[in-house]
Amino acid sequence: QLQLQESGPGLVKPSETLSLTCSVSGGSISRSSYYWGWIRQPPGKGLEWIGGIYYGGSTYYNPSLKSRVTISVDTSKNQFSLKLNSVTAADTAVYYCARLGDTLTGYYYGDYWGQGTLVTVSS
Amino acid sequence: DIQLTQSPSFLSASVGDRVTITCRASQGISSYLAWYQQKPGKAPKVLIYAASTLQSGVPSRFSGSGSGTEFTLTISSLQPEEFATYYCQQHHSYPLTFGGGTKVEIK
Numbered sequence: 001q002l003q004l005q006e007s008g009p010g011l012v013k014p015s016e017t018l019s020l021t022c023s024v025s026g027g028s029i030s031r032s033s034y035y036w037g038w039i040r041q042p043p044g045k046g047l048e049w050i051g052g053i054y055y056g057g058s059t060y061y062n063p064s065l066k067s068r069v070t071i072s073v074d075t076s077k078n079q080f081s082l083k084l085n086s087v088t089a090a091d092t093a094v095y096y097c098a099r100l101g102d103t104l105t106g107y108y109y110g111d112y113w114g115q116g117t118l119v120t121v122s123s
Numbered sequence: 124d125i126q127l128t129q130s131p132s133f134l135s136a137s138v139g140d141r142v143t144i145t146c147r148a149s150q151g152i153s154s155y156l157a158w159y160q161q162k163p164g165k166a167p168k169v170l171i172y173a174a175s176t177l178q179s180g181v182p183s184r185f186s187g188s189g190s191g192t193e194f195t196l197t198i199s200s201l202q203p204e205e206f207a208t209y210y211c212q213q214h215h216s217y218p219l220t221f222g223g224g225t226k227v228e229i230k
């Protein structure tokens with residue numbers, strides 16, 4: 001059974017960089033057809049797709065965040081990561097990592113999710 | 124970006140009720156729509172993808188229909204554990220986008 005687990009600081013100061021890692025177990029992140037990504041949810045609000053990465057390294061980001069986001073993959077550790085720079089209070093949210101699709105099917109939805117981690121931006 | 128509008132935003136229902144939630148897309152997305160259920164403090168769980176394909180392990184009382192710009196999620200007989208918030212998500216094109224959610228509450 002595929003499992004994903006987010007890790008990283010729960011508190012980030014304004015203007016600094018939010019860094020999270022998603023560790024994948026029960027399957028290899030190296031399978032070339034899968035797409036891995038990040039979604040966030042501000043407290044009491046809806047879901048927002050941040051972006052994602054294919055095994056080959058191709059990335060797609062939400063245009064609203066593109067200038068501040070970097071997603072990368074480390075196949076040796078079976079992990080992928082999120083960096084969001086110049087954070088403000090508006091970036092306070094629960095951040096989820098997920099397997100977001102399979103290029104073999106052409107369907108891009110989250111079938112496996114991490115439990116989510118709350119990141120608060122505050123001084 | 125493709126905007127998804129869900130209705131209603133809130134829904135009060137009783138156990139055993141038939142519940143229908145609508146998701147409208149700002150432009151045609153063929154059948155590239157997924158539905159999720161989210162309970163407080165938990166990650167979303169996919170129920171349906173490709174508009175009408177039931178995800179493995181999801182009870183058959185959940186069904187999805189539609190194509191183009193209008194989609195529905197139906198729960199044929201609402202169970203106590205299904206009081207939750209439901210979201211649609213289009214997987215037609217980037218950026219992937221979600222609807223605003225429908226909270227199903229106990230009447």
